[in-house]
Amino acid sequence: MKNLYCIVLIIFSLATISCGLDREQEDIYTIGFVQAMTTDNWRKEMNRAMKVEASMHPNLNLEIKDAHNDVERQIAQVEDFIEKRVDVLIVSPIQSVPITPVIEKAMNAGIPTIVIDRKIEGSNYTAYVGANNVEIGENAANYIISNSTPGKELKLIEITGLQASSPAYERSRGFRKVISKQENIEVVGTIAGDWEKTSVNKDLQSLLDSIEAPDFIFAHNDRMAMGAWEVARSENLTDSIQIIGVDGLFGPSGGIQLVKENILAATVLYPTGGAEAIKLATQLLAGDNIEKNNILNTVVIDKVNVDIMQNQFNKMNQQQNDIEQQQSVIKEQLATYNSQNYLLKIMVVLFILLLLLGLWAVYLVFKLKKRKRRLELNNRKIITQRNQIEKFAEQLEVSNEVKINFFTALSHEFKTPLTLITSAIESLGQNPNKQLKDFAYETSLISKNSGRLLRLINELLDFRKLESGSFRLKPLKTNLYEFIENIYEDFKSEALKKSIDLKLESNIKEVMVYIDRDMMDKVFFNMLSNAFKFTPKNGQINISIEEIGEDKVEVRFKDSGIGIPKEDFNKIFDPFRQAGNNAKPSSGLGLYITRQFVELHKGKISVSSHQGTEFKIELLKGKDHLAAYEFVEDTLEIEKEVSAKELESNYIPEELSQSIDENAETILIIEDNTDLSYLLKKKLLVDYKVELSDGTDALEKALEIIPDVIICDLNLPEKSGFEICKELKSDLRTSHIPTLILTALSDEESRLKALKAGADSYITKPFNFEILKESLRSALFNREKLRYYYTNKIDQVKDNKFEDSEQAFLKELNSLIEKNLKQTGFNVEDLAHQLGISRVQLYRKVKAIMGISISDYINAQRLSKAKSLLQETNLNISEIAYEVGYASPGYFSTSFKNKYGTSPKQFRS
Ligand code: FRU
Numbered sequence: 001m002k003n004l005y006c007i008v009l010i011i012f013s014l015a016t017i018s019c020g021l022d023r024e025q026e027d028i029y030t031i032g033f034v035q036a037m038t039t040d041n042w043r044k045e046m047n048r049a050m051k052v053e054a055s056m057h058p059n060l061n062l063e064i065k066d067a068h069n070d071v072e073r074q075i076a077q078v079e080d081f082i083e084k085r086v087d088v089l090i091v092s093p094i095q096s097v098p099i100t101p102v103i104e105k106a107m108n109a110g111i112p113t114i115v116i117d118r119k120i121e122g123s124n125y126t127a128y129v130g131a132n133n134v135e136i137g138e139n140a141a142n143y144i145i146s147n148s149t150p151g152k153e154l155k156l157i158e159i160t161g162l163q164a165s166s167p168a169y170e171r172s173r174g175f176r177k178v179i180s181k182q183e184n185i186e187v188v189g190t191i192a193g194d195w196e197k198t199s200v201n202k203d204l205q206s207l208l209d210s211i212e213a214p215d216f217i218f219a220h221n222d223r224m225a226m227g228a229w230e231v232a233r234s235e236n237l238t239d240s241i242q243i244i245g246v247d248g249l250f251g252p253s254g255g256i257q258l259v260k261e262n263i264l265a266a267t268v269l270y271p272t273g274g275a276e277a278i279k280l281a282t283q284l285l286a287g288d289n290i291e292k293n294n295i296l297n298t299v300v301i302d303k304v305n306v307d308i309m310q311n312q313f314n315k316m317n318q319q320q321n322d323i324e325q326q327q328s329v330i331k332e333q334l335a336t337y338n339s340q341n342y343l344l345k346i347m348v349v350l351f352i353l354l355l356l357l358g359l360w361a362v363y364l365v366f367k368l369k370k371r372k373r374r375l376e377l378n379n380r381k382i383i384t385q386r387n388q389i390e391k392f393a394e395q396l397e398v399s400n401e402v403k404i405n406f407f408t409a410l411s412h413e414f415k416t417p418l419t420l421i422t423s424a425i426e427s428l429g430q431n432p433n434k435q436l437k438d439f440a441y442e443t444s445l446i447s448k449n450s451g452r453l454l455r456l457i458n459e460l461l462d463f464r465k466l467e468s469g470s471f472r473l474k475p476l477k478t479n480l481y482e483f484i485e486n487i488y489e490d491f492k493s494e495a496l497k498k499s500i501d502l503k504l505e506s507n508i509k510e511v512m513v514y515i516d517r518d519m520m521d522k523v524f525f526n527m528l529s530n531a532f533k534f535t536p537k538n539g540q541i542n543i544s545i546e547e548i549g550e551d552k553v554e555v556r557f558k559d560s561g562i563g564i565p566k567e568d569f570n571k572i573f574d575p576f577r578q579a580g581n582n583a584k585p586s587s588g589l590g591l592y593i594t595r596q597f598v599e600l601h602k603g604k605i606s607v608s609s610h611q612g613t614e615f616k617i618e619l620l621k622g623k624d625h626l627a628a629y630e631f632v633e634d635t636l637e638i639e640k641e642v643s644a645k646e647l648e649s650n651y652i653p654e655e656l657s658q659s660i661d662e663n664a665e666t667i668l669i670i671e672d673n674t675d676l677s678y679l680l681k682k683k684l685l686v687d688y689k690v691e692l693s694d695g696t697d698a699l700e701k702a703l704e705i706i707p708d709v710i711i712c713d714l715n716l717p718e719k720s721g722f723e724i725c726k727e728l729k730s731d732l733r734t735s736h737i738p739t740l741i742l743t744a745l746s747d748e749e750s751r752l753k754a755l756k757a758g759a760d761s762y763i764t765k766p767f768n769f770e771i772l773k774e775s776l777r778s779a780l781f782n783r784e785k786l787r788y789y790y791t792n793k794i795d796q797v798k799d800n801k802f803e804d805s806e807q808a809f810l811k812e813l814n815s816l817i818e819k820n821l822k823q824t825g826f827n828v829e830d831l832a833h834q835l836g837i838s839r840v841q842l843y844r845k846v847k848a849i850m851g852i853s854i855s856d857y858i859n860a861q862r863l864s865k866a867k868s869l870l871q872e873t874n875l876n877i878s879e880i881a882y883e884v885g886y887a888s889p890g891y892f893s894t895s896f897k898n899k900y901g902t903s904p905k906q907f908r909s
Contacts, residue, residue, distance in 0.1 A: 029285050030061045031278065032081035033090040036118070037069040040196075040223060041254060042247050042272060046092070046116070049274030052320065055327050057282055058334070071098045078102040082109050088281040089113040095164040096120050112284045116277045119166035123292075127280050129273040131296040133167040136268045137174025140244050143266050143300050144216045145182060147242070154182075154215045157189040157207065159200055159228060161220040167270075168195075171220050171246065188214055193224045200227035205234070213237045222247045222255035222267050229263050246270050248301050250313035259306045266302035269309075413456055415744035416673050417449030419766040423679055426769060441682075445675060459589045462522070463575065466596045473600055473629045475514035480553060480619070481506050481545055483517070487524045488543060491532065499538050506545035511553050514623045519597040526590045527557040527615055534561030534613065536696075548618075555617045563609040572607065602626065664689050665708035665780060670698045670724060671742070672716050680711065683769060688776075698724045702734050706844035709779050711772075712759075714743040714750065722757045729758030733841040736806055736848050738779035742767065787851045806849055813846075817861045824887045828854045862886070863899050870908045877904050 031054065038044055047064060054062040063086070067074035071094050081089050082105060089111045093099040100121040106113045112126040119128065148154050158175065161168030179185050189207045193199040200219070208231065217232075219225035225245030232241045248255040248269035255267030273296050283290050301309045424442040465471050488504045495502035531541045539560040546554045564572060575592040598605045602625040604618040666689040671677040674694070681690045688708075693701045695716030702710065710728065714721035721741060728734040738760040743750065746764040754762055760782075761775050786806075816834050820826040831854065832842040846854040862884040869880045881892035897903045 028059045028061050029087040031088045031281050032086035033064045034077045036092045036094040038066050046272035046274040053275040053278035075102045082106050092116045093118045129277045129294045131298045133170035134174035137171040138178050139268050139300050140218050141175045141178035154185045155188045157214045157217045159191045159193045159219040159224050162194045197223045197227035200224050204231040217243045219245050269299045271296045415765040417452045420449045421446050422766050462593050463589045473516045475626050480511040480513045491528050501540045504543045523594045523597050526594050531559035535559045551621045558614040560612040668707040668710045670712040710739045726757040733837050824885050
C-alpha cells in the first residue's frame with residue numbers, strides 16, 4: 001500500500017513538472033486593439049500589418065475588436081478590454097473627444113495605452129503612432145504649387161475628412177497654412193466629407209455646377225478623391241481638374257494604382273502604423289522605454305515616383321507574403337513541434353511510469369517471493385510442530401492407555417488373591433468346626449495369596465525406587481550356579497503340578513559373580529514364573545548357565561510356551577507393557593524391573609522367540625564394573641529358604657469328587673486361576689455337578705457337556721471371556737445356557753460389553769460367595785420360568801410373538817416337527833440331523849428350555865395337532881391318527897387319553 005502511495009506521488013510530480021514546462025510557454029501577453037471600423041482597405045491593411053507583426057512574437061495574443069464606426073460601441077469595447085485587464089491596449093479612435101475619458105480610465109487602471117492614427121483630447125496616453133497630418137496637408141499644398149505655373153491664378157476645392165477626427169482638421173490646417181501664403185491660389189470651395197466616397201458626390205456636383213471648374217481638388221483621402229474624380233468625369237472635367245488624395249495604398253483601387261491610372265495626379269502616403277504599434281507594445285511589455293509620439297514618414301507619390309513606389313510596395317508585399325508564408329510554415333511546424341513535444345512528454349511520463357511500474361512489479365515479485373519463502377518456512381515449522389504435537393498426543397495417549405491398562409491389570413492381580421483370601425476367611429468363619437484338612441487348605445490359600453499380594457506390592461515399590469533412582473546395589477560374592485539352583489529347586493514342585501519338564505544345565509558348577517542377591521533373586525524368579533505362566537501342561541522349561549570367555553557368564557531361560565511376536569521384543573521391557581499375544585494378568589512391571597536390575601549390574605538382558613521364548617541374561621565376572629559400590633567379600637552361604645512361598649503351598653489339593661445327586665444341575669466354571677476354580681468347585685459341589693475349564697478349551701467343554709449354567713472369567717489366556725460368551729450365545733446348541741460373568745473388571749464399559757455379548761449376570765471380584773450362589777440359583781430359576789412359558793405358550797412361538805433369543809430355535813424346531821408330523825418313523829435323530837446338532841445336544845437343549853425330553857415334545861406336538869384336527873375336520877379317528885404320524889390308531893387313542901384324560905372319540909362328541 002505504501003508503495004502504491006509512492007507511485008501515485010511520483011506520477012503527480014511528473015504531471016506537475018510537465019505542467020510547469022507548459023506554463024513557461026504559456027506566459028502569453030494579450031494586446032487588445034479597438035479598431036474604428038474595417039470597411040475600407042486602409043483599415044484592413046492596418047489590421048493585417050498588426051497581425052503580421054504580432055505573429056512574429058509567439059507569446060503575443062492579439063485581440064481585435066471592430067467598432068463599426070460607432071463611437072458608443074468603441075467606448076464599450078475599450079471598457080471590455082479594461083475589465084479583461086489586457087497587457088497593452090491599442091485604440092484607433094473614431095472621434096477624438098468622446099473616446100478620451102475611457103482611454104484615461106484605461107491609463108488609470110494601469111493598462112499601457114497606445115493611440116493610433118486619429119488622436120484623442122489631451123495627452124493622457126502612453127504613446128501615439130501615426131504620420132504628421134499637418135505635414136500631409138502641407139505636402140499636398142506644396143505639390144499643387146510646384147505643379148502649377150508660377151503666378152498663374154489657381155482655383156482649388158478641399159474635401160475634408162470627418163471634422164471631429166484629428167487627421168481631418170490637421171490636414172486641413174497644414175494645407176491651408178501653405179495655400180494661404182500663395183496669392184494666386186484661391187480655395188473656391190470646401191466640401192465636408194466623412195472619409196467615405198459617398199459623402200462627396202452630391203456636394204461636389206452642385207459645387208461644380210455653381211462655379212467654374214477648379215484646377216485642383218485636394219481630398220483628405222484616396223477614397224473621397226476617387227469620388228471626386230467620378231463627379232469630375234460625370235462633368236467631363238477630368239482633363240482639366242487634377243485631383244490629389246491621401247493614403248497611397250498599394251493594391252487594386254489603392255491610391256498608387258489610381259495615380260498609375262491617371263485618375264489621381266498624386267497621393268500623399270499615409271502609413272497605417274499597424275506594425276509600429278505592435279512593435280511599441282512589445283517594447284512596452286519588455287519594459288523598454290519608448291517614445292511618446294512616434295511619427296511616421298510620409299511622401300507624395302505622383303507620376304514621377306509611382307512606379308518606384310509600386311515596385312517597392314510590390315517587393316515589400318512579396319517579402320510580406322514570404323514572411324507570412326514562412327510564418328504559417330513556422331506556425332504549422334510549431335504546432336507539429338508542440339503536438340510532438342506534447343506527445344513526447346506524455347511518452348516520457350508514460351515511460352517513466354512504465355519503468356516505475358516495472359520496478360515496482362520486480363520489487364513486488366521479490367517481496368512476494370520473500371513472503372512466500374517466509375510463509376513456507378512458517379508452514380514447515382507449523383507442520384513440524386503439529387507433527388510433534390500429534391506425536392506427543394499419540395505418545396501421551398499410548399502412555400495413558402498403557403497406564404490405564406496397567407492399573408486395570410494390577411487391580412485384577414490384586415482382586416483374585418483377595419477373592420481367594422476373603423473366600424477362605426469366610427469359609428473358616430462359617431464353619432469353625434471344620435476338619436483339619438479343610439483348615440489346612442483354607443490357611444494355605446490365605447498364605448499363598450498373601451504372598452502373591454506381597455510380591456505385587458514389592459514390585460510396585462521396586463518400580464518406585466527404580467524410577468526415583470534410589471536403588472543401591474549391595475554386591476555380594478556369589479556362586480551363580482548354586483544361587484540359581486536354589487531358585488530352580490523352588491519351582492520343581494510347581495513343575496510337577498503342571499507336568500512341566502524343568503531342567504537346569506551348566507558346564508560348570510562354580511561361577512563366582514558379584515551380585516545383589518535380593519535383586520538377582522527377583523530377576524531369576526521373574527524369569528521362571530514367566531516361563532511357567534506361558535508354558536502349557538507337558539511343556540518344557542530349560543535353564544542353562546554358561547561361561548563365555550574369561551569374563552562373562554550367560555544364563556538362558558527357554559520355555560516351550562506361546563512365544564513372543566518379534567515386534568514386541570523391545571516393548572516387553574517397558575513398564576506397563578506386555579506382549580500383544582499375552583492375555584495373562586500381570587502387573588506389567590516384572591520385566592521392566594528385571595531389566596533395570598540386570599543393567600544395574602552392568603549386565604544385559606535380551607529375548608528371542610522360536611518355538612517358545614528364550615531370555616538371555618549376560619553378567620560380568622569380577623568386580624571392576626561395580627567399582628562404585630561397596631563389596632562384601634565373604635561368600636555367604638546361600639540361604640536355603642524358600643524365596644517364593646506363594647508358588648508352593650504345603651497343601652496338595654485333594655481330588656474333588658462330583659456330587660452324588662444324579663439330577664443336580666451342571667455348572668461349567670471357566671477360570672484360569674487354578675486356586676479360584678478349585679475353590680469354586682469345592683464349594684459348589686455341594687449343590688451342583690461342576691466342570692472346570694482354564695479358558696483354553698471353554699467352548700469345546702461347553703458343547704460337550706451342555707451345562708445348565710456357566711460361570712466365566714473375562715481375563716483369560718487365549719480367548720477373552722467376552723469372546724467366549726458371544727460365541728456361546730450365538731451357537732444354537734449353547735445359546736440357552738445362562739452365563740454368569742465373574743471378573744475383576746468392575747468398570748461400566750466391561751459390564752456393558754459383557755451384557756452385549758449375551759451375559760446374563762455380572763459379578764465382580766472380590767465377591768461374596770453367597771451372592772454368587774444366589775445368582776446361580778436365580779439364573780436357573782429364570783430358566784425354569786421361561787421353560788414354563790415355552791411349554792404353555794408353545795403355540796404362540798409360531799406367531800412370532802416371542803421376543804426371546806430362543807425364538808428362532810423353537811420356530812425352526814416346530815416347523816420341522818410340523819413338516820414331518822405325518823411320518824410315522826420320524827424321530828429325534830432325524831430332527832437333530834436336520835437342525836445340524838447332535839442328538840444329545842438337542843436333547844439337552846430342549847430339556848433345558850422346556851423341561852421335557854425332545855421325544856415327549858414331538859409326541860405332544862402330534863397330539864396337539866390331533867386335537868385341532870378332531871375339532872376342525874370331519875376326518876375319522878384312524879385317519880387323524882395316521883395324519884399325525886401314529887402307526888396304530890389304538891396306540892394313538894391311549895396316548896391321547898393319557899395326555900388329555902379323555903379318548904379322542906369322547907373329545908369329539
Ligand atoms: C480610413 C481613413 C483614411 C484616412 C484616415 C484618417 O478610415 O479614412 O482614408 O487617411 O482614415 O483617419
